[in-house]
Amino acid sequence: MPTWVREALHERGLLPAYEARPPYQRNDYLGWITGAKQTATQHKRLAQMLDELAGGTHYMRMAWRPAASKQKG
Numbered sequence: 127m128p129t130w131v132r133e134a135l136h137e138r139g140l141l142p143a144y145e146a147r148p149p150y151q152r153n154d155y156l157g158w159i160t161g162a163k164q165t166a167t168q169h170k171r172l173a174q175m176l177d178e179l180a181g182g183t184h185y186m187r188m189a190w191r192p193a194a195s196k197q198k199g
Contacts, residue, residue: 127156128156128160131156131159131160131172134172134176135176135179138176138179138180140176140179140180143179143180143182144179146192147179147185151185154186155175155186158171158186159171159172159175174187
């Protein structure tokens with residue numbers, strides 16, 4: 127993960143939310159952000175990821191919710 131992405135996650139307190147996402151989502155986000163050629167586009171995509179993580183209900187502008195945790199009981 128690029129340092130500037132990690133710093134943005136840390137500044138917004140979203141690193142735990144990022145780490146709670148499934149590996150495919152984390153990989154998709156990083157590839158999508160860093161794959162942009164222009165810095166402005168990278169920052170726009172980073173802002174979208176941060177907003178989606180903060181809201182907790184979207185992934186790449188699609189509705190998403192975490193899988194219900196399985197409880198033993």
